[in-house]
Amino acid sequence: MSQEFVLETRGLTKEFRGFTAVDSVDLQVEKGTIHALIGPNGAGKTTVFNLLTKYLPPTRGEILYQGESITKLKSNQIARKGLVRSFQISAVFPHMTVLENVRVALQRPMGNSFHFWKHERVLDKLNDRAMELLESVGLEEYSNTITVELPYGRKRALELATTLAMEPTVMLLDEPTQGMGHEDVDKVVELIRQAAVGRTILMVEHNLGVVSKLCDKITVLARGAVLAEGDYANVSQNPKVREAYMGSEDAEVKGAH
Structure with missing residues (x-):
């Protein structure tokens, strides 16, 4: 593992009685960045968070934190190491x-x-x-x-x-602006930006306007698998991402809820 990756998954998979909620996800979160995990409803984003924090055990795959496997650790042990989920x-x-x-x-x-x-x-x-x-x-x-x-x-x-x-060394934020009006969203965006100084943040966020303002890198999930990765400019223009969100390759991924 490269030292620049503070959090990494290799082939992370979660199956529920034949249904694959997370399908061989390779995630690489660079130290000191704000990284977003986005995707349409049912894409597997929250399940990935639950796997990373060991609220769910993975069916297969490995989770690495600061170069060390944490796949078999319990959620409280992971939190003590500095990988903390907001809730x-x-x-x-x-x-x-x-x-x-x-x-x-x-x-x-x-x-x-x-x-x-x-x-x-x-x-x-x-x-x-x-x-x-x-x-x-x-x-x-x-x-x-x-x-x-x-x-x-x-x-x-x-x-x-x-x-x-x-x-925390790494903060996992699960939809930090959910249910907020525009004024509160703007305040929370600024708070996250301040909190990110000297830290790494991985966030699940539906508001793509927030993602476009905050995030250095974006991983897009669809049907439990990684569909695309990159910065907002590249991801938002990706035809596969447009189709996953809007059902059409001609659709645009707008900065909205």
Whole structure:
């Protein structure tokens, strides 16, 4: 494996009772890039994410992270190595404050994630770092807000802050702009761009406008297999990609949902 690939799959395959959801996928994610995994509904994108994070075991194939096989590791072991999927550590405590959610996430690398019984002064030591993370995603003024009261777009920003608290090397973002209006989408695009500094990001995203703005490389899946790869300009002009998305070789892959 070349050292430039921080994450790689070789012949990654997942079968469900005769149905092949992921079909011999060779994926190569370069260090320090934003890489998108796109494709029409049912293409196998989320299944690939579930395989990478070991929420599903592969039927065949190998997964390499920083040159090491992680094919047989469990999901929590992979997260500890720095390969972190956003929903793994999302704000799962709706009735805690925004600050408390980030503080809990900060405890996880320390191995005392759920030590809620610790004296408040001990946990307060994490406040400075938690506030730095909230400031980085534009949530510092909401630090004392109960999480359930946040608008949807800001909840996704909080999810990004809790992901960053894990100090990931590679972040896997599963449709980070899903369900958002244009204003929130623009904010999240900028947050992802900032979060990518010094990190690698692999994202599943339906909004091709977001992909065109953010991503260095795109892998297109169709029926579980890699259909095309390249930058947005090349992929969007590929006749096979147009046909997969629009059902016609004459169709254009537009930057829309």
